[in-house]
Amino acid sequence: MKFFLKGLLRFLGSCSLIGLLTSMVFAETVSSSHKNVRTSTVLPDQQTNLSSTQFEFMDIELQKDTKSISLRGDDERLRPDAQFQTTIGEALLTFTGGASMDFNGQKDIDLNSRRRGDRFRFTPEISLDFILSFPNQWYVFSEIGAFDEVAIRDGRKPMNAFFLQLNELFLDAPLPLTVPSGIRVGRQQFFEPRRWIFDKSLDGLRFFFDPHPFHFNLSIGSPLAPTPDDESMIFNDIFQTRHRLNFLLDSTYALTPASTLGAYVLYRYDDSVIDESPVWVGIRAYGREKYKFSTADYLKAKIKYWLDAAFVGGTVRNKTIRGFGLDLGASYIFYKYPFKPYVTFGYAFGTGDSQSTDRVDHGFRQSGLQGNTGKYGGVVNFDYYGILVDPELSNLHIVTAGIGARPLPNTSIDLIYHRYQQHTASSQIRSYDLSPRPTGGSTHIGDELDMILGFRAIQNIRIRWRNGFFFPGGAFVQDDYAFESRLDILFTF
Numbered sequence: 001m002k003f004f005l006k007g008l009l010r011f012l013g014s015c016s017l018i019g020l021l022t023s024m025v026f027a028e029t030v031s032s033s034h035k036n037v038r039t040s041t042v043l044p045d046q047q048t049n050l051s052s053t054q055f056e057f058m059d060i061e062l063q064k065d066t067k068s069i070s071l072r073g074d075d076e077r078l079r080p081d082a083q084f085q086t087t088i089g090e091a092l093l094t095f096t097g098g099a100s101m102d103f104n105g106q107k108d109i110d111l112n113s114r115r116r117g118d119r120f121r122f123t124p125e126i127s128l129d130f131i132l133s134f135p136n137q138w139y140v141f142s143e144i145g146a147f148d149e150v151a152i153r154d155g156r157k158p159m160n161a162f163f164l165q166l167n168e169l170f171l172d173a174p175l176p177l178t179v180p181s182g183i184r185v186g187r188q189q190f191f192e193p194r195r196w197i198f199d200k201s202l203d204g205l206r207f208f209f210d211p212h213p214f215h216f217n218l219s220i221g222s223p224l225a226p227t228p229d230d231e232s233m234i235f236n237d238i239f240q241t242r243h244r245l246n247f248l249l250d251s252t253y254a255l256t257p258a259s260t261l262g263a264y265v266l267y268r269y270d271d272s273v274i275d276e277s278p279v280w281v282g283i284r285a286y287g288r289e290k291y292k293f294s295t296a297d298y299l300k301a302k303i304k305y306w307l308d309a310a311f312v313g314g315t316v317r318n319k320t321i322r323g324f325g326l327d328l329g330a331s332y333i334f335y336k337y338p339f340k341p342y343v344t345f346g347y348a349f350g351t352g353d354s355q356s357t358d359r360v361d362h363g364f365r366q367s368g369l370q371g372n373t374g375k376y377g378g379v380v381n382f383d384y385y386g387i388l389v390d391p392e393l394s395n396l397h398i399v400t401a402g403i404g405a406r407p408l409p410n411t412s413i414d415l416i417y418h419r420y421q422q423h424t425a426s427s428q429i430r431s432y433d434l435s436p437r438p439t440g441g442s443t444h445i446g447d448e449l450d451m452i453l454g455f456r457a458i459q460n461i462r463i464r465w466r467n468g469f470f471f472p473g474g475a476f477v478q479d480d481y482a483f484e485s486r487l488d489i490l491f492t493f
Contacts, residue, residue: 077127080460080492094131100124102488109388110435111478116154117435123149127167137174141188143167167201180210190221190369192250193286194384196308196327197266199371202246213254221246223369245269246369259287266367267314275317280367282310304377305330312364323364325350325393329400331376342377344402344416348385352395352424365394365430377404378412380454380464386418387450387468388484392431396445397421410456420445422475434470436478444473462490 079096086093102123110117125147133139145167150160170186184206191199204221223244245268252262262284270276285307292300308327315321329346350364366372372390373381383390385398402416422429427440438445448470455463470482 078462078490078492079129090135092131092133094133095129096131096493097126097128098490098492099126100488100490102486104486105484106388107483108480109433109482109484111472111476111480111482112436113480118154120152121149123147137182139172140170141172142169175207177209180208180212182208184208187224188221190219190246190248191371192262192264192284193260194284194306194308194327194374195371196284197264197280197282197310197367198246198248198369199373200369204246215252215254217248217250219246219248219250221248243271255285256287256289258289259285261285268367276315278312278314278316278321278365278367280310280312282308284308300334300336302333302335303330304333306374310364316361319359319361321361321363321365323351323362323394325364325366327393333377339405339407340377341403341405344376344400344404346384346398346400348393348396348398348400350393350396350423352422352426354424363395366392376402376414378406378414378452378454379410379456380412380452380462382414382450382452382464382466386420386448386470387452387466387486388433388470388482389418389420389446389448389468390433391420391429394430395423395426396429397423408457412452412454414450414452414454416450416452418448418450420447420473425475433484434482436476438475439477440475442474445475446473447471460492462492464488464490 078098084095086095102121102125104119104121104123106119108118125145127143127145129141129143131139131141144165146162146164148160148162150158152158166187168187168189170184170188172182172184175181175183185204187201187203188206189199189201190204190206200223202221202223204219206217206219206221209216209218223246247267247269248264250262250264252260255261264280264282264284266280266282268276268278286305288302288304290300290302306327306329308325310325312323312325313321325348327346327348329344331342331344333340333342350366351362353361353363355362370392372383372385372393374384375381384400385391385393391398397420399419399421400416402414404412404414406412422438422443422445425440425443427437429438429445448468450469451467453463453465455461464487466484466486468484472479472481
């Protein structure tokens with residue numbers, strides 16, 4: 001079994017190389033048929049040349065609300081509704097991209113105002129996307145990204161790190177089956193609607209099957225090799241030795257045009273020093289339905305709801321894993337009222353391990369590929385477990401309540417409250433953004449109040465301002481509040 005898995009790892013290490021060589025072959029084919037060159041600007045719904053599987057990673061709701069598309073399925077990589085395209089022979093080359101500036105300031109994240117340690121980061125970034133599509137519904141997609149992170153911290157010399165990275169490069173092709181289907185090979189983005197399980201770029205192989213109203217996704221992927229600081233890495237990490245594999249079987253069912261049910265199995269194999277093989281079995285439901293409780297307009301509403309639940313098993317080192325996680329909630333959107341106000345309630349729970357000395361770990365953990373980002377009734381995404389704390393859902397109860405409105409078209413404001421309580425008192429919290437560790441003497445981690453402002457009223461521009469105030473609970477010796485403010489501006493072209 002291990003010999004087979006190591007063979008797969010070597011194969012996936014070359015997947016991005018396959019995509020690279022394929023794109024070079026296609027580029028040569030296009031250059032040899034350079035007649036009838038023309039340029040045009042085409043709206044997304046006019047791009048009939050693009051294969052149907054490409055729209056699997058476009059956010060149709062965003063396209064309708066904000067006149068833009070998203071290649072990643074959320075608004076982290078928006079693209080405009082008018083794209084530059086050139087036809088060369090029978091091939092169509094689409095070019096698009098985005099440039100952003102991200103300002104991030106953190107104050108007292110050690111929960112001690114008497115110690116120096118405030119941080120500020122400035123990150124300019126640019127991404128360029130190229131889609132080369134053909135009449136037979138084959139296409140090559142690539143994205144190259146570059147950013148420079150400048151970090152300033154109290155009492156320390158400013159630092160910066162420049163990154164140049166091949167974010168994605170894959171070949172997509174239809175399969176010769178009677179149902180809509182396709183195959184994708186190379187470096188690609190893996191995600192699901194709420195990024196609760198996965199939101200990562202992986203080198204891999206993926207199959208799509210779409211016998212409506214069902215959708216099936218079978219994939220094998222390997223995480224990208226880590227990028228060292230102060231190095232430009234475009235192709236050399238393609239050839240690095242891989243020690244991890246992800247096997248995913250994901251299925252969804254369109255219950256209504258606005259509601260979806262889903263189920264998945266994710267298995268992660270790791271033969272490195274971590275030596276773990278966890279497996280997640282989960283279900284999900286999400287949608288945005290209109291309800292009318294009477295003829296009165298004020299009782300008409302849209303309810304945006306979600307449910308994620310998963311069991312994690314397998315092994316880590318010499319322990320057996322047995323954990324359970326749950327996240328459910330709803331936003332009630334009064335779309336007939338001025339400013340379209342909405343209220344949100346949510347609850348998330350991940351089991352903890354009360355018997356750390358036995359051979360079974362009952363703590364839930366997310367996959368390590370998760371993003372935990374989404375939106376309620378507003379126009380921009382944010383970290384729905386807290387702008388500042390942003391924890392992994394493990395050994396935690398998280399209660400969320402929020403209100404929001406759209407005071408202007410394509411503009412929103414959210415005020416959100418989170419309460420964090422450990423399931424079992426522990427001095428460990430998995431993957432959170434505060435520096436001190438809890439004492440383990442209390443389960444109350446603390447409370448956070450977030451404010452998110454979103455602006456999308458100007459074409460090709462998104463402005464997002466996220467603020468988080470954290471007030472520590474009895475689990476910490478420190479008692480000063482922490483604050484984070486993050487402003488990012490995105491221009492798409």
